[in-house]
Amino acid sequence: MMTFAEQFDRFAQLHLPAHLGDDAILRFRSLARPVDAARDVALGLDEGSDHLVFVSSGAIKLVAHASAGRNQVVAFHFPDELVVVPARAEHSYTLSTLRKSDLLVFDYASFADLARSDPAVLRSLLDTARSSLSRSREKSLTLGRKTATERLASFLVGMAHRIGVEREGLTFIDLPMSRRDIADSLGLTIETVSRQFTILRDLGIVRTVGKSGVQLVDLRALEARAGYLTEAA
Amino acid sequence: MMTFAEQFDRFAQLHLPAHLGDDAILRFRSLARPVDAARDVALGLDEGSDHLVFVSSGAIKLVAHASAGRNQVVAFHFPDELVVVPARAEHSYTLSTLRKSDLLVFDYASFADLARSDPAVLRSLLDTARSSLSRSREKSLTLGRKTATERLASFLVGMAHRIGVEREGLTFIDLPMSRRDIADSLGLTIETVSRQFTILRDLGIVRTVGKSGVQLVDLRALEARAGYLTEAA
DNA sequence: CGCCAGGTTGATTGCTGTCAACGCAAGTGG
DNA sequence: CCACTTGCGTTGACAGCAATCAACCTGGCG
Structure with a gap:
C-alpha cells in the first residue's frame, strides 16, 4: 500500500513535465x-464520462x-502506466483489478482542461493514447486473423516484454x-487457452510453474508461432 | 481532384485552431x-516512421x-478525417485507397514537433487519437466476441452513422x-459476409442495391442483432 | 489435512472456413 | 451489336478449428 504522496510523485515524475510550476x-x-x-x-467509475487512471501498483484490466x-478484455495495464477509460458508448467498459x-483516478475532462495550458502534458497524454492505440490495433489483428496457438504465443511474447x-x-x-482473463483478452474460451498451454508445454517451448508462472524456454520458437510478419512487404 | 490549397484550407479549418498565426x-x-x-x-509510405494522413476526398483503409x-483492416477513414499511420512494428501497416x-500526408514527428508550441493543435491530435482508440476498442470486442451476424450488423450500423x-x-x-475489405475488417471470409448479407436481406432488415448500395429497412432490428449491451450494468 | 476455485483433459457439436461452381454486370474487341 | 472475357459476389457441399458440455485434477489456502 503506497501513500498518496508516493503515488502522485511517481505519477508526476513519469507523466508531468519537470518544468511544471508548484x-x-x-x-x-x-x-x-x-x-x-x-x-x-x-x-465504480461514473460511466457518463471519460477517466484517466494511473496504476501505482498492482495490475488492472x-x-x-x-x-x-460476453466480455472482451481490451487492455491489461501495469505499474507506471496511464489508461484512458472511455465512458459508456454502444458498449460499456469496466476497469477491474487483477x-x-x-x-x-482523474476525471478526463478536468485533466485535459488543466493540461490545456501546458503542451508538454498534452504531448504526454498524446503519447499514452498513441501507444494504447498501437496495442489495440495489434490486438485487432490478433483477434481477427490469428489461430488459437498464435494468439497465445503473441500474448506471451507481449507479456514477456x-x-x-x-x-x-x-x-x-x-x-x-x-x-479466464487471458481467454477474454484473446477472444477464446478458457478450455482452448488451457489446451494451447499444454501444446506449448509439450513442445518444450514454455514451462508452467504453478498456475501463474510461465518460463519461456524457447523465445525464438514462441515468436515463430506468433504469426508475426516475417519478411518485408 | 482538389487543389492543394483547397485541401490544406479544409484541413486547417478542421484540425488547426483558428487563432494560429499565418x-x-x-x-x-x-x-x-x-x-x-x-x-x-x-x-508508399516510409515504414520506418509514423505518418499523419488527412483525407480530403475519397475513402481509405x-x-x-x-x-x-492474412490481412486485417484496422480502420476505414472518410473525408475530413485524420489518421495516424504507425511505423512497422511486429506487424506492418499499409494505407490504401478504396x-x-x-x-x-504529414510526417508524424515533424508535425508533432511543430505542434509542441501550440496546445490547441495537440488537443486536436489527442482527440483524433482518442476517437481512433475508441473505435479500435469497439472493434476488439466485435472481433473477439461477436458472431458473424452481429459483426455485419455492427458494421452496417457504424457505417450508417x-x-x-x-x-x-x-x-x-x-x-x-x-x-473482401468488409471481410478483412470483420475477421471473416468473403463467403461468410455474403451469406450474412443474404440472411439480413431475407429477413427484410436490409435491401441491397447493386454491389455497393445498402438500404437499411429496419434499423431497430439491425441494432438488435448487433450484440450491443442492452441494459445498464 | 481437506476443501474448492481454478485449471486441465476428453467427447462431441457447430459455426465459420475452405473448396468449388455458378451468376451477374461491366468492359472489350471483332 | 453481340460474343467473349473478367472481376466480384453468391450459393452449395464439406471440413476443421474452436466452442460446448462434462468429468476430473491440482495447488493454494484455511
Missing part, C-alpha cells in the same frame, strides 16, 4: 483521487461488455491474470 | 505532402499484415469497400 502541480494533484482496491474488484454476458492495486523478468538466462513471467 | 500555418503547410491516388492504390498473407482520393444518407426516410449507404 502551483500547476498542485492543481493536478487536487484532481487525483486515490483508490486502493483489493484483488478482483471492479472500480479494461473490459468491454457485449450482450449475453491483484491488490493502488490507483490514481511488459512484465517478464530474466532468470537464469530465461524469461520468466508471473501472470497476474486468470485463464 | 507564419505557423505556413510551417504546417510546408509539411503537407499532397497525394492524389487512384482507386485501390497502396500508398488502414491494413495490418500478419504472416501467410476509391480515387485526395490526401495530405459515418457515411449513411437519409433517403425517403430510410438510411442508405453506398459502401466504398469490397466484400
Whole structure:
C-alpha cells in the first residue's frame, strides 16, 4: 500500500513535465483521487464520462461488455502506466483489478482542461493514447486473423516484454491474470487457452510453474508461432 | 481532384485552431505532402516512421499484415478525417485507397514537433487519437466476441452513422469497400459476409442495391442483432 | 489435512472456413 | 451489336478449428 504522496510523485515524475510550476502541480494533484482496491474488484467509475487512471501498483484490466454476458478484455495495464477509460458508448467498459492495486483516478475532462495550458502534458497524454492505440490495433489483428496457438504465443511474447523478468538466462513471467482473463483478452474460451498451454508445454517451448508462472524456454520458437510478419512487404 | 490549397484550407479549418498565426500555418503547410491516388492504390509510405494522413476526398483503409498473407483492416477513414499511420512494428501497416482520393500526408514527428508550441493543435491530435482508440476498442470486442451476424450488423450500423444518407426516410449507404475489405475488417471470409448479407436481406432488415448500395429497412432490428449491451450494468 | 476455485483433459457439436461452381454486370474487341 | 472475357459476389457441399458440455485434477489456502 503506497501513500498518496508516493503515488502522485511517481505519477508526476513519469507523466508531468519537470518544468511544471508548484502551483500547476498542485492543481493536478487536487484532481487525483486515490483508490486502493483489493484483488478482483471492479472500480465504480461514473460511466457518463471519460477517466484517466494511473496504476501505482498492482495490475488492472479494461473490459468491454457485449450482450449475453460476453466480455472482451481490451487492455491489461501495469505499474507506471496511464489508461484512458472511455465512458459508456454502444458498449460499456469496466476497469477491474487483477491483484491488490493502488490507483490514481482523474476525471478526463478536468485533466485535459488543466493540461490545456501546458503542451508538454498534452504531448504526454498524446503519447499514452498513441501507444494504447498501437496495442489495440495489434490486438485487432490478433483477434481477427490469428489461430488459437498464435494468439497465445503473441500474448506471451507481449507479456514477456511488459512484465517478464530474466532468470537464469530465461524469461520468466508471473501472470497476474486468470485463464479466464487471458481467454477474454484473446477472444477464446478458457478450455482452448488451457489446451494451447499444454501444446506449448509439450513442445518444450514454455514451462508452467504453478498456475501463474510461465518460463519461456524457447523465445525464438514462441515468436515463430506468433504469426508475426516475417519478411518485408 | 482538389487543389492543394483547397485541401490544406479544409484541413486547417478542421484540425488547426483558428487563432494560429499565418507564419505557423505556413510551417504546417510546408509539411503537407499532397497525394492524389487512384482507386485501390497502396500508398508508399516510409515504414520506418509514423505518418499523419488527412483525407480530403475519397475513402481509405488502414491494413495490418500478419504472416501467410492474412490481412486485417484496422480502420476505414472518410473525408475530413485524420489518421495516424504507425511505423512497422511486429506487424506492418499499409494505407490504401478504396476509391480515387485526395490526401495530405504529414510526417508524424515533424508535425508533432511543430505542434509542441501550440496546445490547441495537440488537443486536436489527442482527440483524433482518442476517437481512433475508441473505435479500435469497439472493434476488439466485435472481433473477439461477436458472431458473424452481429459483426455485419455492427458494421452496417457504424457505417450508417459515418457515411449513411437519409433517403425517403430510410438510411442508405453506398459502401466504398469490397466484400473482401468488409471481410478483412470483420475477421471473416468473403463467403461468410455474403451469406450474412443474404440472411439480413431475407429477413427484410436490409435491401441491397447493386454491389455497393445498402438500404437499411429496419434499423431497430439491425441494432438488435448487433450484440450491443442492452441494459445498464 | 481437506476443501474448492481454478485449471486441465476428453467427447462431441457447430459455426465459420475452405473448396468449388455458378451468376451477374461491366468492359472489350471483332 | 453481340460474343467473349473478367472481376466480384453468391450459393452449395464439406471440413476443421474452436466452442460446448462434462468429468476430473491440482495447488493454494484455511
